[in-house]
Amino acid sequence: MEKSRLQLLASMTENKRRMQMLEENLLFRLANSKTSLVDDLDLLEVLKNTKQTSQAVTYQLNQAAETEAEINAAREEYRPVAVRGSLMYFLISELSNVNHMYQTGLRQFLRLFDESLLRSERSPLAYRRIKKIIIYMTYNIWSFIVRSLFKVDRIMFTLLLSIRIGLQSQQIRNEEYELFIKAGSNLSLINCPPKPAKWISDTAWLNIVSLSKLHNFSGIVEQVRDLGHVCYLLARNAYYAMNCGVININCMYHNQRHAVILIFACPAPFQVIQAERAWHSWFEKEAPEEEVLPCGYEGSLRPFCRLLLIRCWCLDRVIPQAKHFIATTLGETFADDLLLTMDK
Structure with a gap:
């Protein structure tokens, strides 16, 4: 899908460039014509070719616009996959704050991401396919990262992953997460009801x-x-x-x-x-x-x-x-x- 989109963008750019060259050539001919426009056969031929090419390019651009809209709609369907991947990558990148040895490069993560797209179970229905990709990708990346963590940090990473997913899906509110982190550390017994x-x-x-x-x-x-x-x-x-x-x-x-x-x-x-x-x-x-x-x-x-x-x-x-x-x-x-x- 991404490859088709890039090819489409390249084709649209080339067609727009051809249109611009034809317009510039036509303007140059009109400005430098030394005879009557009716008698200048070369200019008439250029006008004919310009019109035909313009119609063809306009048709191709319209077709490309429709194809681009279809590709973007299909890409938008798969946005939840990208959101889950982004969530996991930024969480993994923060592991270096726990231990400087916990380093995972973007290229390595993208390899795991692409691997999940290829190996996850397929389905003719888009929403089922998306669900299967997310499930497979989450486990695939999680299991890869957990193998590189000390045992004491594995539960922490998995808990943070589940909390981040809950925050992203709004099943966990921000104030609840802040309370989980801080609890009563910012309070004093003097300002609280007596124990x-x-x-x-x-x-x-x-x-x-x-x-x-x-x-x-x-x-x-x-x-x-x-x-x-x-x-x-x-x-x-x-x-x-x-x-x-x-x-x-x-x-x-x-x-x-x-x-x-x-x-x-x-x-x-x-x-x-x-x-x-x-x-x-x-x-x-x-x-x-x-x-x-x-x-x-x-x-x-x-x-x-x-x-x-x-x-x-x-x-x-x-x-x-x-x-x-x-x-x-x-x-x-x-x-x-x-x-x-x-x-x-």
């Missing part, structure tokens, strides 16, 4: 506060902080005091008595307490990323949001959850360790 429990580390609490800025997690701080716990304790103490005769509820003003009864009778504090306990129980699991998420988050989060939640709560469980995320977005093959063989 509700000792079992939550300072870093985890800052991460959770930062996570609450996302729409999907807007209520997580209130759930963990256990805001109803204070009301519950006050009501419980008042209830015990009344039962022991320390406080006579009949001596209270009506609004005070009503407040105590309402606070104690309301089930909301118990729900909040249960939420805090649920988070604590989930956090204490050996592999919390494999457990059901508390407070209705299970089943309501996109794969990357689930990874964000694990990243903020349990930093030591990010790698296992990252493998789950990679398997969900790219496939199980990308999440498994690549077996290296001598022939490759």
